[in-house]
Amino acid sequence: MAPRTLFDKIWDHHVVETLPDGTSILYIDRHLLHEVTSPQAFEGLRLAGRKLRHPEMTMAVVDHNVPTSDRTQPIEEPESRNQIETLERNVKEFGVPYFPLLSASQGIVHVVGPEQGISLPGMTIVCGDSHTSTHGALGALAFGIGTSEVEHVMATQTILQRPAKNMRVTVEGQLAPGVSAKDVMLAIIGHIGTAGGTGHVIEFAGSAIRGLDMAGRMTICNMSIEAGARAGLVAPDDTTFDYVRNRPFAPKGEDFEKAVSFWRTLATDDGAHFDKDVSLRAEDIAPSLTWGTSPETVLPITGTVPDPAQEADESKRAQMQRMLDYMGLEAGQKIAGTPVDVVFIGSCTNSRIEDLRAAAQVAAGRKVAEGVRAMIVPGSGLVKMQAEEEGLDQIFLDAGFEWREAGCSMCLGMNPDKLTPGQRCASTSNRNFEGRQGPGGRTHLLSPAMAAAAAVTGCLTDARELV
Amino acid sequence: MDKFTTLSAVAAALPEANIDTDKIIPARFLKTTQRTGLGKYAFDSMRYRPDGSENPDFILNKEPWRKAEILVTYDNLGCGSSREHAPWALLDFGIRCVIAPSFADIFFNNCFKNGILPITLPREICEQLMSDSTMGSNARLTIDLPRQVVVRPDGEEVPFEIDPFRKHMLLEGLDDIGQTLQHETEIKSFEQKVAGERPWMPSITLD
Ligand code: SF4
Numbered sequence: 001m002a003p004r005t006l007f008d009k010i011w012d013h014h015v016v017e018t019l020p021d022g023t024s025i026l027y028i029d030r031h032l033l034h035e036v037t038s039p040q041a042f043e044g045l046r047l048a049g050r051k052l053r054h055p056e057m058t059m060a061v062v063d064h065n066v067p068t069s070d071r072t073q074p075i076e077e078p079e080s081r082n083q084i085e086t087l088e089r090n091v092k093e094f095g096v097p098y099f100p101l102l103s104a105s106q107g108i109v110h111v112v113g114p115e116q117g118i119s120l121p122g123m124t125i126v127c128g129d130s131h132t133s134t135h136g137a138l139g140a141l142a143f144g145i146g147t148s149e150v151e152h153v154m155a156t157q158t159i160l161q162r163p164a165k166n167m168r169v170t171v172e173g174q175l176a177p178g179v180s181a182k183d184v185m186l187a188i189i190g191h192i193g194t195a196g197g198t199g200h201v202i203e204f205a206g207s208a209i210r211g212l213d214m215a216g217r218m219t220i221c222n223m224s225i226e227a228g229a230r231a232g233l234v235a236p237d238d239t240t241f242d243y244v245r246n247r248p249f250a251p252k253g254e255d256f257e258k259a260v261s262f263w264r265t266l267a268t269d270d271g272a273h274f275d276k277d278v279s280l281r282a283e284d285i286a287p288s289l290t291w292g293t294s295p296e297t298v299l300p301i302t303g304t305v306p307d308p309a310q311e312a313d314e315s316k317r318a319q320m321q322r323m324l325d326y327m328g329l330e331a332g333q334k335i336a337g338t339p340v341d342v343v344f345i346g347s348c349t350n351s352r353i354e355d356l357r358a359a360a361q362v363a364a365g366r367k368v369a370e371g372v373r374a375m376i377v378p379g380s381g382l383v384k385m386q387a388e389e390e391g392l393d394q395i396f397l398d399a400g401f402e403w404r405e406a407g408c409s410m411c412l413g414m415n416p417d418k419l420t421p422g423q424r425c426a427s428t429s430n431r432n433f434e435g436r437q438g439p440g441g442r443t444h445l446l447s448p449a450m451a452a453a454a455a456v457t458g459c460l461t462d463a464r465e466l467v
Numbered sequence: 468m469d470k471f472t473t474l475s476a477v478a479a480a481l482p483e484a485n486i487d488t489d490k491i492i493p494a495r496f497l498k499t500t501q502r503t504g505l506g507k508y509a510f511d512s513m514r515y516r517p518d519g520s521e522n523p524d525f526i527l528n529k530e531p532w533r534k535a536e537i538l539v540t541y542d543n544l545g546c547g548s549s550r551e552h553a554p555w556a557l558l559d560f561g562i563r564c565v566i567a568p569s570f571a572d573i574f575f576n577n578c579f580k581n582g583i584l585p586i587t588l589p590r591e592i593c594e595q596l597m598s599d600s601t602m603g604s605n606a607r608l609t610i611d612l613p614r615q616v617v618v619r620p621d622g623e624e625v626p627f628e629i630d631p632f633r634k635h636m637l638l639e640g641l642d643d644i645g646q647t648l649q650h651e652t653e654i655k656s657f658e659q660k661v662a663g664e665r666p667w668m669p670s671i672t673l674d
Contacts, residue, residue, distance in 0.1 A: 016657040017650055021632060025650055027657055029668070039500035040551070050644070056670035079498040086500040097673045118671055147502075147551050148580045148643065156647045158654060255667035262665065 003269035005166045006235050007201045010141040010266065014124045016158055026161045029123035031153045032109050033060040033096065035083040037128030041151035042090040052094040053157045059118050060091045061099040063108045068377050068404040068417060071101060094154075107380020107406040110134040110348035114218065115380055117247025121236035121263040126153055131348050131430065132231075133224045137217035138244070139236030139266055141201070144225070164230045165275040167200035171208040173282030178464035180358065181216030182350060182428065182447035184208065184280075185223045186288040190298030192278055197229030200276060203268065204234050208282035214243040215354035222349045223430050226295035235267040287463055289426075289446040291335055292323035293434050299335050301450065301462045307331035326434055327442050328422070336460055342425040343374040343455040344437070345448050346404075347411035350428035351379030353386050355448040360392045362452035362466050368400035369458025375402040375417070377409040401455065413438045426454035468582040470640035474563055475609040476536035479526050480597035486540055487547035488574065492556040505552060506559030527560075532600075537564045537608055539596045544585075545574025554581040564610050566617070568593055579633050580643060584612065586627045595619070612638060 004012070016025040031054075038060070045052065052058065065080035075081040084101065091098040099105045099112060106112070110131055113119035119135040125142035126132060128150045135142035145159065153159055169188055189196070202224050209220070217234045224232030234240075241260050244250050251259045286300035299305070308320040308331060324331060329338070345351070345359050356378065368374045376396050378384040384406055387393055393403050410417040411429040413436065419425055421440025428451050432443035444460060453463035496508045513525050521528045527535060538557070544567040545553055554577045557565070563583055568590040570578075578585040588596075599620050600606045609618035612634065616624040636646060647654075661668065 017653045025647060025653070027654075027661070040502040040555070043501055043503075048642075048644070056672060059671055083498065083500055097671045117669075120669075146549060146577075148577070152644050152647065155644045156654065157658075158647060160643060160647065249669055249671055251667040251669050255669075259665075259667045262667075 003272040005268045005272045005274065006139065006203055006233050006266055007141065007164070007166055008272070010122060010124065011163055013122065014141075023160050023162055025158045026124060027158050028126050028153050029057060030113070030119060030125040031058045031150075031157075032113055032118075032125065032127035032132070033058060033087070033150070034064055034109050034127070034129065035062045035087040036064045037147050037150055038090065039083065039086045040147050041128075041154055042094065044151040045094070045154055048155075050155045052096065052154050055095040055097070057157065058096045058154070059099075059113070059116075060087060060096045061106055061109050061112050062087060062101050063106075063406075064408045064412065066101055066405075066407040068407045068409045071405055104381035104385060107378070107383065108348045108351065108408055110218075110222065111351060111379030111383065111406075114138060114214070114243075115247070115382060117244055117250030120244060120250060120259070121240055122266050126159060130225045131222050133229070134218050134222040134348055136221035136224065136232040137214060137234050138240055139234060139263065141231060141233070143231040164201040165199050166273065167197055167202045167229065167276040168274040168278070169202055169204050170206035170277070170279040171204070171282050171285075172206040172279065173208055175208055175211070175282045175285065178449065178467065179285055179287060180447040180449060181212050181219040183285055183288045184282075185220045186290065186295075186298045186445065187280060187285045188220075189223060189227045189295050190288070191280060192227055194226060194294055194296045195228045196278075197224060197227040200229050201231045201233060202227065202229045203274075204232060205268075206279070209234060210237065210239075213354060214239060215352040218352070219349055219355075223295070226430055236263045237267075287447065287450055289335065289444050289450060289460065290432050291327065291329060291444070292320070293326055293432055293443075294323070295430070295432060295445060297323065301336055301460065303335055305329050305331055305333050305335055328424070336462060338460045339424070339458055340372060340426045340444075340454050340460060341423040342410075342419060343368075343372060343451050344377070344410045344425055344427040344429065345375070345451050346377030346379070346409055347427075347429035348379065348408075349430040350448050351377060351383065351406075353383050353390075355428065356383070356387050356392050357390070359448040359452040360395045362449050362463055363399045363401065363456060364395050366399055366456040366466075368455045372455055372458050373402070374400065374455035375404055375410070377404045377417075378406050380406045399456065410437050412436060413441075419443075426451045426460060468640045468642045468645075471563065471582060471584055471612055471637040473609065473611050473613070474536060475607055476563070477531050477534055477606055478537035478539055478566075478596065478600040478608045479532040479535035480600045481526065481538060481540045482597055484541035485543045485546055488545060488550070488553040489547050491545065491553040497550060497552055502551070502555040503559055505556040506561065509556040509560040531606065534561065536561055537566065537610065538562055539566045539593055539600060541567060541590065541593065542569045543567075544570050545578075546571035549573045551577050551581065554578050554583055558583055566593060566596060579636070582637065582640070582642075584610065584629075584637060586610070586617065586629075588617070588625065588627060592625055
């Protein structure tokens with residue numbers, strides 16, 4: 001057999017049948033549901049009198065719309081409450097395993113899946129949310145789907161797909177101290193652009209990627225979407241297996257050993273073909289952040305805001321100017337030192353225990369700058385508990401951060417955590433589009449350490465100066 | 468899904484290009500939990516005045532177009548968001564066929580998934596159909612899917628192209644799910660094969 005990539009192998013393992021027009025019926029091992037994109041799919045099943053084919057391969061959790069403040073009170077926003085109650089009715093009716101709002105296991109679906117061992121290497125995983133790519137860090141083929149497809153998976157446990165193209169992004173070398181996975185991914189997106197991965201599944205490879213822990217790999221795969229890709233992948237290795245071992249829903253004992261020997265066969269074969277191959281040197285990557293309203297507008301924290309006048313292409317020039325106006329920045333200004341109003345540490349990109357530790361390291365013994373609102377929203381109830389055991393909550397509270405309950409929160413501003421027009425936010429999330437975190441809000445995407453540094457200095461700051 | 472064979476119905480003209488999904492149904496209605504019942508929000512910003520009353524000048528508020536089942540527009544119909552609320556709103560309003568010189572990709576696909584037939588025809592022809600549609604209660608167009616023609620009120624037939632597979636799905640009223648379930652045997656035997664090869668695959672059960 002010709003040498004195959006990790007993607008090719010997972011794909012081949014899941015093709016039920018390839019139809020004459022080239023689409024395949026692809027089998028799905030895990031279907032993750034949340035309250036926003038599932039209700040109409042359940043409604044469709046009900047209208048057609050269909051059943052959920054495999055509830056035991058499905059998991060549901062509430063995250064997008066949940067309040068991240070006091071949860072003993074009823075949810076105020078009627079539409080959010082309706083979505084959550086609808087999900088609760090649906091999981092009951094169709095028998096779907098569900099992590100309710102008040103359970104410690106509740107959290108952002110892309111944090112909960114890996115944390116529970118529900119997402120495993122070699123699987124196909126789908127969810128009605130584009131950042132499903134996060135689970136690719138385990139070496140699983142994971143991607144977001146639309147509501148019709150959610151219903152299709154519910155009824156058939158399969159999806160109709162054409163194979164994506166293979167792309168490899170290699171990062172070789174040693175990351176400099178103070179440079180995190182988020183900086184690596186921002187640098188990659190800055191390098192290949194938001195359309196760089198279009199039509200491809202990206203495999204992240206190279207010594208710098210292999211050197212990352214699972215949280216870091218999840219940050220990278222999470223933002224594959226912002227690089228235009230269908231999904232992101234990292235080959236499963238000992239780091240992966242150590243992470244998966246003993247998770248509640250992972251295989252146990254002898255089954256686990258059998259699973260590991262299968263997972264070891266998944267890595268890309270030598271000489272496998274990639275349609276696109278890009279490499280970066282780890283040493284060249286600095287702590288980074290975005291200055292504009294597209295994730296590819298990346299700068300090192302030591303950099304200056306680019307000047308549209310230097311851009312030859314007229315439409316790009318106009319677009320850059322529009323971004324600068326929206327962001328309230330001047331061409332040529334140093335990005336470091338720009339004052340911020342809000343700091344958000346959370347989202348499926350950066351809300352795991354490792355992310356909170358990195359932020360706490362900067363926050364320890366310091367105070368949130370006056371006039372800045374800084375909040376920490378752990379990715380799940382379990383992350384929150386772990387942080388509290390380690391005393392991280394106390395570090396944050398002493399410094400003046402808000403310590404909140406798990407959910408998507410200000411990543412998308414569907415719940416009450418929103419920016420007001422003109423507010424500038426240092427955010428560990430993944431999207432900086434106009435109005436994403438609230439109408440008129442200005443988002444700078446950056447790492448947890450950089451976000452914490454912005455909180456305690458009141459402005460965008462090189463976190464390396466504080467540790 | 469309802470079968471789509473021949474549709475003889477009132478057509479309404481919206482002579483605009485780039486009618487985006489937000490115009491078809493504004494984002495603020497997306498927090499719903501149902502796909503039915505969205506028809507009352509279709510074209511909200513054009514259909515209603517700021518005080519919530521109907522805008523009497525808007526075509527879909529006038530007779531006989533209140534009952535239009537066919538829409539004719541200019542280029543790039545359905546651009547914007549990938550969510551399926553736009554076809555749901557159209558369908559719930561009663562629209563079964565949309566005709567335009569071009570469509571946004573995802574919207575085009577989403578129409579088929581929801582039993583709406585999108586037809587691509589050159590702009591001059593769309594203009595002719597728009598003028599046909601102004602002939603009051605005589606403004607009926609006939610969409611003959613088996614023969615792939617639009618029949619104008621004067622009897623003239625305009626041929627259109629459609630992917631044979633999609634045509635089959637619409638004619639039979641099959642959605643993707645129905646289509647895939649015809650491969651039940653293959654899915655079953657795949658499941659048995661995996662159970663044999665990877666018996667360690669855990670299932671998710673909560674107590
Ligand atoms: S945290 Fe943000 S990006 Fe992640 S699932 Fe929630 S809304 Fe989507």
